[in-house]
Amino acid sequence: MSSMSKFRKLAGISAFAFAAMTAVNSASADNWRYAHEEYEGDVQDVFAYKFKEYIEDNSDHTLQIYRFGELGESDDIMEQTQAGILNFVNQSPGFTGSLIPEAQIFFIPYLMPTDMDTVIKFFRESKAINKDFPKLYSDKGLELLKMYPEGEMVVTVDEPVTKPEDFANKKIRVMTNPLLSETYAAFGATPTPLPWGEVYGALQTNMIQGQENPIFWIESGGLYEVSPNLVFTSHGWFTTAMMANQNFYDGLSQEDKKLVQDAADYAFEKIIVHIDGLAEEALTKIEEASDEVTVTRLNDEQIAAFKARAPQVEEKFIEMTGKGGEKLLKQFKKDLEKVQKE
Template sequence: MFTRNNFKKLATVSCIAASIGFSSFASADTWRYAHEEYENDVQDVYAQQFKKYIEDHSDHTLQVYRFGELGESDDIMEQTQNGILQFVNQSPGFTGSLIPEAQIFFIPYLMPTDIQDVIKFFDSSKAINEDFPKLYAKQGLELLKMYPEGEMVLTTDEPVTSPDELKGKKIRVMTNPLLSSTYEAFGATPTPLPWGEVYGALQTNMIQGQENPIFWIESGGLYEVSPNLIFTHHGWFTTASMANKKFYDGLPDKDKTLIQKASDYAYDATIKHITGLAEESLKKIQSKSDKVTVTRLTDEQLAKFKARAPQVEKTFIEMTGDSGKALLDQFKADLKASQ
């Protein structure tokens, strides 16, 4: 049935298509790429380097859209699947509802936190470089690169050192079932919210905390309304660059090669960019506000959080079945090999 909501969605997509000059007869020489972050943030660095390589090595042009210019994460994914956008950058935090196995990145204490260990894992992992492309392809997406952005840091309305101290606190999470399970295991009340509502919700005490890489806490000004930073070392924020598969499969081989090389080029530049970024961002935060506190958990305090992780892993397997179990086994084997 064609409901009012369907009509509203169609109207929205039509307006967006018109605003970016989309037409079924548009030249393939102009490609469009949308991501989830602001200017000079990690995803923007990747997108700009991807654009640079494409334009330096071909006659194609690439138009990059940042957060909010075409909507939020769900909007740009829908536009990519509909062919309005050729490329999209989206984290598994949102892709997890489309590809349940992508939620694996939200199993706490699965990933290492040392940046060199993380980079080595991404470079060598069979799960990331061979298994995930097959999962994305089933959803009409050509996975170009998965890459890390930064260690996840929890911000709250007061310093926290144990799961007991998170009890009753509403922590904002992305629309990701497993991430909700993680914060339930940590003792908090997970509260899914789109990014555009997070600052205001923290400011009005609708929520009492959120998690993000430190650079995003700095660039989004989250420390202004959630000034207590807790380093729980429970995981890294991961994201993925991908293309509309129908568009990609229809390209000549030379353009497919161009895109793959651009992905590699952008990845290398992004890894260089994130090295030292967390430390730099924390210094900026501390220079801007004297209300900020930084809590680095001791091994004894971390153990209390780590003890909650197995139940999240169990939930992941329940959500994803045999395919998730196989992916998790491969993930663990890759992690062991990389370390």
């Protein structure tokens, strides 16, 4: 499917799909519904289908999966999950940040390492991830089942960037996330919140001059076609979260709760294998598809210029989240320090 075809496909919630979904809801409690934010074959889609595989191989339950655009944008599928229409949802903290401000911690630049082994170990062992975040999600009617990384963030721009000053007068698309806006303001750009469905067209018409995403998503969404200069800034990893409607989860039998938890663990292990080498594969596809693409990898000195602007984003995070956020950040850093020492 071409990039433009993917975007044309998104036209809000399909009345037919919505009607079919709600009909199934009333017909069988054993047919569960799961929506995510990505396209066929992307990381969240692979995770969802591994989750489905485990559920259906180990029970009589079935799982219906809805991909990006089939039930609307990210905000739509979260609302449907909170309303109990969907049982499961996969949504990144970039969109959950307005609901759970502390989830924006993943958008503090240069907080997370970028080498995969350290990142994976952090997600496995972090107290902040595995103990503190579930409580924050539960307070919003969501059972957090798994947080997992998708890939290093890469910026695409209308021309190569090597220093903060290069971002001057450039509108960079950000998710509807206040802290991410703060990050790009600190980097010297003009942050421009846009829903995903509008990004390709906005780049094509020069309404915006850049955006950030993992490289596999840049390839899958065809963003390099309209924003061909790829900049590896080493400022963080894209993180996502898979969760369930709290009332639905609480109403499950102990056996089914264990089934769901085991399925999430199974999908996590499979996705870690899947993302290993995925970025390199996606970059190769991009370079083979376009002669216009440039790749800029910042050196240590160049990174230091961007990293020097990170503390003001951290201060903003604490301002937004108060003492609770400050405590979470301390735990986050403690967890990172531990895995980096090991």
